[in-house]
Amino acid sequence: MITHPAFTVDPWSLRATSLDLDVLAQTESLFTLANGHLGWRGNLDEGDPHGLPGSYLAGVYEVRPMPYAEPGYGYPDSGETIINITDGKIVRLLVDDEPFDVRRGHVVKHEQELDMRAGVLRRVVEWQSPAGRTVRVSTVRLVSFAQRTLGAIRYEVEPLDGPARVVLQSELVANEPMPHAEADPRAAAVLAEPLIAEEHFDHDALVQLVHTTGESGLRIAVAMDHEVSGPDVHVETESYPDQGRVTVTGHTRPGRALRMVKYVAHAWSARRTAPAMRDQVAGELTLARESGWDGLAAEQRAYLDTFWARADVTVDGDPEVQQAVRFALFHILQASARAEGTAVASKGLTGRGYDGHAFWDTEMFVLPVLTSVLPDAVGDALTWRHSTLGMARARARQLGFDGAAFPWRTITGKECSGYWPAGAAAFHVNAAVAHAVSGYLRADGNPDFELTVGLDLLVESARLWHSLGYFDEDGRFRIDGVTGPDEYSALVRNNLYTNLMARENLTAAVEIVERHRDRMPDLGVTDEEIGGWRTAADRMFVPYDARRGVHPQSAGFTDRQVWDFAGTPPEHYPLLLHYPYFDLYRKQVVKQADVVLAMQWVPDAFTAEERARNFAYYERLTVRDSSLSACSQAVVAADVGALDLAYAYLGETALIDLLNLEHNTSDGLHLASLAGIWIALVQGFGGARRRRAGLTFRPALPRGIDRLAFGVAAAGCRLRVEIDRVETRYRLAEGDELTLYHDGTPVTLRRNDVRVMPTVHPPAGPVVTQPPGRAPARRGSGG
Numbered sequence: 001m002i003t004h005p006a007f008t009v010d011p012w013s014l015r016a017t018s019l020d021l022d023v024l025a026q027t028e029s030l031f032t033l034a035n036g037h038l039g040w041r042g043n044l045d046e047g048d049p050h051g052l053p054g055s056y057l058a059g060v061y062e063v064r065p066m067p068y069a070e071p072g073y074g075y076p077d078s079g080e081t082i083i084n085i086t087d088g089k090i091v092r093l094l095v096d097d098e099p100f101d102v103r104r105g106h107v108v109k110h111e112q113e114l115d116m117r118a119g120v121l122r123r124v125v126e127w128q129s130p131a132g133r134t135v136r137v138s139t140v141r142l143v144s145f146a147q148r149t150l151g152a153i154r155y156e157v158e159p160l161d162g163p164a165r166v167v168l169q170s171e172l173v174a175n176e177p178m179p180h181a182e183a184d185p186r187a188a189a190v191l192a193e194p195l196i197a198e199e200h201f202d203h204d205a206l207v208q209l210v211h212t213t214g215e216s217g218l219r220i221a222v223a224m225d226h227e228v229s230g231p232d233v234h235v236e237t238e239s240y241p242d243q244g245r246v247t248v249t250g251h252t253r254p255g256r257a258l259r260m261v262k263y264v265a266h267a268w269s270a271r272r273t274a275p276a277m278r279d280q281v282a283g284e285l286t287l288a289r290e291s292g293w294d295g296l297a298a299e300q301r302a303y304l305d306t307f308w309a310r311a312d313v314t315v316d317g318d319p320e321v322q323q324a325v326r327f328a329l330f331h332i333l334q335a336s337a338r339a340e341g342t343a344v345a346s347k348g349l350t351g352r353g354y355d356g357h358a359f360w361d362t363e364m365f366v367l368p369v370l371t372s373v374l375p376d377a378v379g380d381a382l383t384w385r386h387s388t389l390g391m392a393r394a395r396a397r398q399l400g401f402d403g404a405a406f407p408w409r410t411i412t413g414k415e416c417s418g419y420w421p422a423g424a425a426a427f428h429v430n431a432a433v434a435h436a437v438s439g440y441l442r443a444d445g446n447p448d449f450e451l452t453v454g455l456d457l458l459v460e461s462a463r464l465w466h467s468l469g470y471f472d473e474d475g476r477f478r479i480d481g482v483t484g485p486d487e488y489s490a491l492v493r494n495n496l497y498t499n500l501m502a503r504e505n506l507t508a509a510v511e512i513v514e515r516h517r518d519r520m521p522d523l524g525v526t527d528e529e530i531g532g533w534r535t536a537a538d539r540m541f542v543p544y545d546a547r548r549g550v551h552p553q554s555a556g557f558t559d560r561q562v563w564d565f566a567g568t569p570p571e572h573y574p575l576l577l578h579y580p581y582f583d584l585y586r587k588q589v590v591k592q593a594d595v596v597l598a599m600q601w602v603p604d605a606f607t608a609e610e611r612a613r614n615f616a617y618y619e620r621l622t623v624r625d626s627s628l629s630a631c632s633q634a635v636v637a638a639d640v641g642a643l644d645l646a647y648a649y650l651g652e653t654a655l656i657d658l659l660n661l662e663h664n665t666s667d668g669l670h671l672a673s674l675a676g677i678w679i680a681l682v683q684g685f686g687g688a689r690r691r692r693a694g695l696t697f698r699p700a701l702p703r704g705i706d707r708l709a710f711g712v713a714a715a716g717c718r719l720r721v722e723i724d725r726v727e728t729r730y731r732l733a734e735g736d737e738l739t740l741y742h743d744g745t746p747v748t749l750r751r752n753d754v755r756v757m758p759t760v761h762p763p764a765g766p767v768v769t770q771p772p773g774r775a776p777a778r779r780g781s782g783g
Contacts, residue, residue, distance in 0.1 A: 009319050012117050014327055019102055019110040025051025025666030030657065031114050031121055032331075032350040032669070033143040033151070036339035036377070038266055039349020040089050040151055042112070042121060045139050046100055047090040051666055053176045055087045056349045059342035060268050061356065061411045062194040063215035066418045074398055076418060078215075080411040082345070082356025083194045086174040086209050086222040088264030091155050093137065094167040098129040100137070105129045116330040117308065119145065119300040126160065134160045146299035147291070148338035149284050151264045154293050158257035165251055166258050172209050172224055172244040195220065197241030199274055205235055207244030208281060210274050220268045221277035225285045227293075230258035263288040307333060310711060310718070311373035313681060317706035320779065324654035325681060328674035329373065335671055336370060336377040343411060344381050344671070351668020357409035357416060360429040361628065361672035363436035364601075369675045371436075371443045372682075372713045378440045379449055385433055386453040388413025389460060396464055399424075403463025406430055421490040421581070425483040427468060430461040431501030435601065438508045442690050445716040451519070455512055459523055462509035462533050465502040469536060476541040484554065486594035487626070488575070488584040492554035494543050497598040500605050506537040542605070550617045551610065553594050562621070563589035565771035573774075574625035574662075590618060592626035593633055600635045603689060612640040612766045619768040627656045630776065631676025631684075638684035638700065642765030647702035648776035650680040661777055682710050686721060687743075687760070690714070696741040697730075699723040700760045714738060719749075723759055730755045 008015045014030060028051050031042025041054030061080045068075055093100035102110070108126040115122060125137045136158050144150045157166050175193040195211035198219070202208075205226040212219050224244070228235060232251040238244070250258040265284035267277050291299065311329050315322040335348030343358035344366060362381060370378045385406065391413040392404035399405055407415035408423035417423025437454045440446070469479040479502060484495035510533050513525055520526070544551055545558045552558040563584075572578040575589070584591075593600070595618050599611050606614065615636050624630060634649035656673040657665045682688050685708055687698030695714040701707075701723060709722040717735025721728065732738055732749040739748045742757045749755060770776075 009323055011319065011322050012115070012326060014114040014116075014323070016112045019107065021049060021103075023660075024049065026660050027112075028052060028054070029350045029665050029667070029669050031112060032334070032348075033119075033121055033141060034334040034349040035143050035145050035148050036335055036337045036344070036349070037148040037342075038143050038151060039334075040141070040143055041351065042114075043089060044102070045089065045091045045123065045137075045141075045153070045155065046093060047087075047171075047173075048101065049103060052179060052351060053084055053087060054351060055085050055089060056082060056356070057085055057220065057266055057268050058339055058345075058349060059411065060085055060213075060218055060220060061216055062191055062213045064191060068418070074424070075420070076415050079355065079416040079418065080216070080357070080414065081191060082352055082411065083191060083213070084176060084178065084352070085220050085266070085268075086172050086195065086211065087176055088151060088172050088222055088224050088262075088266075089141070089153070090171040090173060091139075091153060091260070091262065092169040092171065093157060094169070095129050095133055095135050095157075095159075096131060096165050098131055098133070100127060100129075100135075102127070108134065114330075116326055117301070117304055118297070119304050120297070133162065133164050135164065135166075136160055142296060142300055143334075144296055144300060145303040145337055147284065147287060147296070148340075149266045149281075150288050150296070151266075152288065152293065152296055153262040153264075155260045155262065156257045157252070159252055159254055161254070163251065163253040166249070168248040168258065168260055170224065170226060170246045170248070170260065170262050172207055172222055172264075174209060174211055174242040195242070199278070200239040200241055200244065201278070202237040202239040202244060205237060205246050206285070207237060207239050207246060208278060209239070209242070209244055210277060216270075218268055218270050219272065219274065219277055220266070221274075221281045222264065222266050223281035223285055224262060224264045225289065226263070227261040227289070228259070231256050233258070261293045307374065312711075313678065314707070314709040315681065315705060316708075318704050321650065321654055321677075321681075321705070324658060325677045327658070328654075328677040329369075331669055331674050332366060332369060332671065333374060336366070336381065337374065339377065339384075340380050341384060341387070343384055345411070346671055347668030348671045351666070353664060353667030354409065355416070356411060358411065359409055360426070360432040363429075363432040365628065365631070365672035365675040365679065367436040368439055369678045371440050372711060373678075375440070375444045375713060378436070378444075379446065379453075382433070382437060382440065382449075382457065383453050386457060389456060393460065401464055402467035403465075404430070404460035405464055406433055422483055422487045425481065425491055426485075427464065427482050428484060428495075428498045428501055430464050431498065431505050434458055434461045434505035434508060435501065438504070439690055442715065443713040450512065451516060455516060455519060455523070458505070458509040458512050459525060462506050463529075465506055466529075466532055466536055469502070471539065472541070475539055477536040477539045478541045484594050485597055485628075486553060486590050486592055488589050488591040489554060489557065489594075490581070490585050492557070494541050494555040495594070496543055496551050496553055497594050499540050499542060500598050500602045503537045503540040504602060506533045510534050510537070548617070550614050551595055551606070553590070553618075557588065560586060560588045563587040563771075565589075565623075565774075570773050573623060575623065576625060588621050590622040592624065592629040593622065593636075594618075596622070596636050597632045599639070600632045600683070603639065604691065608640075611636065615640050615642075616766040616768045619770055621771070623771055623774050627662050627670040627673040628676070630656070631673065631680045634676075634680035635684040637765065638687070638702075639698075640765040641762040642768065643685075643700060643702040643762070645765070645768065645776070646680070646684050647704050648778075650677070650684065651779055652777040653677050653680050655777060655779065659777070681708060682712065686710065686723065688712055688721075694739055694741060695719070697721065697728070698743050698760050699728045700762050701725055714740070726759060728757050728759050730757070
């Protein structure tokens with residue numbers, strides 16, 4: 001998929017056939033292995049060279065001060081930053097006393113493959129040392145889905161042209177030096193030596209290190225153990241406060257490889273003692289040795305076989321998009337599968353970008369995908385949000401509102417945004433949480449979740465909107481002084497997206513409380529309060545510019561001066577790195593989809609003609625300085641009949657990380673953009689929407705895609721959809737009965753029923769233009 005000549009297009013893997021150190025940091029992000037709890041960046045086994053070392057545990061962070069030149073009431077006094085924990089990936093190699101380093105000697109062959117069915121990262125290197133000895137190094141790395149604290153490496157080295165003395169140094173390393181922070185707000189803070197050594201221990205081929213963090217009060221234990229085979233093997237072990245090493249020596253010859261399996265167990269806690277942590281990682285290593293490498297690999301494959309049977313999307317006619325959507329689903333799985341009790345960050349566990357924070361991206365982009373492909377992870381993610389309600393309620397009180405105000409960016413649930421106009425004023429994060437709750441309930445129908453997590457989240461979010469807004473003299477409910485999804489506008493009156501999503505939230509809260517009136521006393525909800533929510537929803541102000549025939553992004557937006565796009569040089573994108581926010585805030589320029597996002601998620605608030613006019617108007621203003629934009633533009637372009645443009649935006653969405661279009665893939669992958677590939681295909685070309693009446697479809701394929709097949713969850717059922725240019729087939733794979741709507745026509749299915757309907761061929765959409773130089777990225781045009 002990457003146009004770099006080292007990368008190949010394969011439907012089930014991402015493969016690099018050579019090593020290019022100029023793109024090493026980006027490659028490390030792409031080749032990350034994770035399971036939602038533990039993440040290992042795709043660093044080279046020997047540790048050097050590297051772009052960004054990375055071993056992460058979800059929820060492990062350190063506190064850092066947030067100084068202000070002019071502090072103000074309500075500003076967060078500290079932030080949270082993900083930290084690189086003790087790194088257990090490193091295996092160094094010496095061949096006849098020459099250290100294996102790809103920058104020395106001669107690399108004859110270098111291949112890496114991320115296998116998305118087996119869930120492993122493979123590497124094969126043939127290397128000639130400066131002294132002339134050639135060896136083959138073969139490694140396989142996995143982060144287990146079945147045993148969530150465990151990573152493992154199988155390492156083999158064999159001389160190819162004569163006998164050699166080989167030394168393997170398997171290490172645990174804490175407080176690895178980090179690259180300096182970039183002058184980019186999307187990058188992370190760099191904390192020097194965040195881990196404080198507490199204990200170290202070694203015995204036989206086992207090493208344990210225990211560390212704590214100085215401010216966040218977390219304790220982290222990491223332990224490694226080994227199985228070694230080969231001729232004339234000798235093993236030595238040593239440990240120090242910040243390092244442990246197991247050294248394996250052997251005399252090998254062609255046909256006789258030295259083999260080592262390394263198991264690495266991880267644990268962290270804010271409460272448990274060091275002895276308890278030691279015992280935990282020791283027990284985890286015992287389970288790993290019992291499974292053995294073959295058992296771990298078999299468990300990994302079985303887990304992924306089950307996942308792909310439910311989640312796979314088939315795209316015939318475009319092998320690059322086929323590879324990209326599987327790559328996306330694999331990384332979404334890796335970010336969320338075993339996150340259990342922690343947030344799903346915007347970069348997953350692939351890098352330190354955005355300090356490892358979770359944003360609204362998770363609920364608005366990632367969870368709608370997981371709702372269909374891995375619903376248990378949705379329940380876990382929203383249960384984590386629910387666990388932060390105490391902090392969200394306290395934040396709302398601090399700001400003078402009722403209900404709960406969820407943070408713009410966080411690891412634990414505490415607000416970590418130091419720039420309140422673009423962050424803390426973006427209350428639409430509440431609507432994203434409510435939207436994810438409603439989508440999950442419509443898809444899964446989990447009654448226990450509805451009665452607890454779902455009910456609480458919807459009620460507390462509704463309370464915030466009702467206290468944040470007000471009724472004007474004409475009886476309209478207005479929400480002023482907020483920042484919508486487009487971060488090139490701030491503190492606006494009646495942001496269209498925010499108002500429409502707040503209306504959805506208020507309506508959903510009324511409906512769920514009416515279904516469970518017996519819970520009203522527990523929640524302190526009264527009939528008067530329900531009536532207030534209903535009235536606010538019914539009278540929500542929806543701005544409209546009758547003169548131009550479009551919906552303004554916020555009240556007065558269409559009266560602003562249009563940004564000088566023609567006078568903006570290409571190298572000045574993204575604009576936020578080259579122009580003051582003051583200038584951006586007062587012009588018509590859109591960082592990311594805002595009105596378009598509203599039309600994507602609340603399509604029934606607009607007529608078809610309004611959606612087409614709005615789309616054309618905002619296309620010429622949207623610069624897509626955010627990775628969140630292209631998928632939404634793809635969905636709405638398809639909705640208005642601009643299928644070729646939608647297909648182009650699908651391509652850009654697929655390429656954001658694979659081509660490093662945002663120039664920051666080195667800090668980690670863009671999880672919401674990866675989710676956007678699925679969204680562009682399923683919502684865009686499948687026309688799938690979750691409406692109150694049920695699941696609706698309006699399938700239409702662009703040139704370039706011959707057939708599209710995917711699965712969707714709805715009402716506790718599992719639907720399989722197959723679309724070609726002539727017909728669309730619906731099959732109920734799980735569940736007793738489901739009624740869906742195909743282009744407005746109701747279709748009722750019973751288990752294993754198949755219904756065939758004609759694929760839609762919409763009239764051509766409006767003619768649209770983008771700002772100069774900001775048309776969708778073409779394949780092969782990446783930075």
